[in-house]
Every structure is written in C-alpha cells, then in structure tokens.
Amino acid sequence: MAFTRATGKHRRPRRIERGTARAAGVAALAGTGVVGSLTAPAVAAGPAAAQTGLTPVVTMGDVVADRIDAQAAAQHEAAREAAQAAARKAAEEAAREKAAEEARAEKERAAREAERKRLNTFVSPIPGSYVSTGYKSGGAVWSSGSHTGVDFHAASGTPVQAVGMGTVVEAGWGGAYGNQVVIKMHDGTYTQYGHLSSIGVSVGQQVTPGQRIGLSGATGNVTGAHLHFEARTTAEYGSDLDPVAYLRAHGVNL
Numbered sequence: 055m056a057f058t059r060a061t062g063k064h065r066r067p068r069r070i071e072r073g074t075a076r077a078a079g080v081a082a083l084a085g086t087g088v089v090g091s092l093t094a095p096a097v098a099a100g101p102a103a104a105q106t107g108l109t110p111v112v113t114m115g116d117v118v119a120d121r122i123d124a125q126a127a128a129q130h131e132a133a134r135e136a137a138q139a140a141a142r143k144a145a146e147e148a149a150r151e152k153a154a155e156e157a158r159a160e161k162e163r164a165a166r167e168a169e170r171k172r173l174n175t176f177v178s179p180i181p182g183s184y185v186s187t188g189y190k191s192g193g194a195v196w197s198s199g200s201h202t203g204v205d206f207h208a209a210s211g212t213p214v215q216a217v218g219m220g221t222v223v224e225a226g227w228g229g230a231y232g233n234q235v236v237i238k239m240h241d242g243t244y245t246q247y248g249h250l251s252s253i254g255v256s257v258g259q260q261v262t263p264g265q266r267i268g269l270s271g272a273t274g275n276v277t278g279a280h281l282h283f284e285a286r287t288t289a290e291y292g293s294d295l296d297p298v299a300y301l302r303a304h305g306v307n308l
C-alpha cells in the first residue's frame with residue numbers, strides 16, 4: 055500500500071506525491087473503517103517508524119480521520135436536516151394543495167348549491183310591476199265572466215320573464231290571449247303569459263327563472279297593453295289557480 059513504500063531505498067517522493075499517497079492511504083483506510091482502530095501503541099510497535107515514514111502518515115491519518123469523522127458526522131447531520139427540510143416542505147406543499155383542493159371543492163359545492171337555489175326560485179313575470187287587475191274580477195271583457203288570471207301593469211315592449219324553471223309547451227297565437235307562452239313548470243304546474251307583442255321562446259325550450267320569454271304588448275282581446283298572467287294546474291284554459299297566491303306560495307313578493 056502507498057504508505058508502506060518509503061523504505062529508504064528510494065528517494066522520498068515529492069511533497070505533492072506524498073500528500074496524494076497519504077490521502078489515498080487514509081481514504082482507503084477510512085473506507086474500511088480501519089483508521090479509527092489504529093492506536094499509538096500499534097504504531098510504536100512497528101519497526102523503525104522514522105525510517106519507514108509510517109509515523110507522519112499515521113499521525114496525519116489520525117488528524118485527517120478525525121476531520122473526516124467530523125466531516126462525515128456534519129455531512130450526515132446536514133443530510134438529515136436537508137431530508138427533514140425536504141420532508142417538511144413536501145408536507146407543507148401537500149397541505150397547501152389539499153387546502154386549495156378543498157377550497158375548490160367548497161367553491162364548486164357552493165356554486166352548485168347557488169345554482170340549485172336559483173333554479174328553484176320563483177320571480178315576478180315583470181320585476182317592479184304590480185297587479186293592475188286582480189284574479190276573478192268581473193267584467194264584460196272576460197269570456198268566462200271572470201278574470202282567469204291577473205294583469206300586470208306594463209307598457210308595450212316591456213321584457214317578460216319566466217317566473218320559474220320549466221319547459222315551454224305553447225308559444226304562438228292564443229286567440230283572446232293574443233301572442234302567448236305557456237310553460238310547464240318544474241313542479242308540474244303551468245304558467246301562462248298573454249297579449250305579448252313578441253315571443254322569444256319556442257315549444258320544447260327549457261327556461262330558467264327570470265329568463266326573458268318575450269315582450270309585453272296588446273295583442274288579442276285587450277283594451278290596452280299589459281301582461282296577462284295565469285297559473286294553472288294544466289296547460290288548458292279553465293284550470294286556473296290564484297296567480298298571486300301561487301307566486302307568493304313560491305316566495306315571490308307581490
């Protein structure tokens with residue numbers, strides 16, 4: 055091995071070479087764990103230590119070995135700390151992702167809930183308007199002798215909206231009702247919108263609360279522009295309900 059070669063028969067190796075040789079020897083020892091077990095008596099027992107040049111090597115070896123041990127310990131500690139830091143970072147990252155995922159899920163849940171609530175909400179057919187002619191009010195103008203719906207005050211061309219979620223089952227001319235839309239509501243009841251100046255939906259179309267279905271007008275048997283609105287148990291004339299009670303029962307303020 056390198057550290058045993060100085061026998062006196064050869065020139066001492068140059069400094070750099072020696073250093074390299076010693077380092078190599080120490081490294082080799084360090085690799086086997088022998089360095090730590092070398093003791094002074096063992097070295098002293100060796101013959102002609104001064105001549106062999108073993109002593110300087112081993113002496114330096116002890117120092118270097120201590121340093122290497124210290125370094126190894128420091129490196130081990132640093133590696134352990136680095137691993138801990140990495141694990142901490144990974145855990146923090148995972149926690150952040152989990153929180154973000156939960157926030158997203160909560161947001162989606164809230165959005166679904168809001169949409170579900172919106173779809174189940176009822177609104178007035180003409181926001182901000184009022185009932186100008188009540189349900190069952192008498193008058194020569196009604197073919198049945200009494201009003202089967204209510205009239206909402208509305209100038210011609212005022213947007214008319216579906217009062218709730220449903221499907222359009224009639225959209226067209228309705229005789230005395232003029233241009234009308236009938237919607238089968240999600241709960242199985244029907245709503246009807248008459249005297250429209252224009253119709254914006256077609257049969258089979260799904261509508262949501264507040265969706266515009268046409269514009270108010272004065273088509274059909276009328277004396278002036280307004281919206282005639284009915285709530286019914288079927289799509290047909292004669293199955294009418296009290297529209298104001300119907301809307302109020304569905305949460306509409308009238």
Ligand SMILES: [Zn+2]
Pocket residue numbers: 187201203204205281282283
């Ligand atoms: Zn009417």
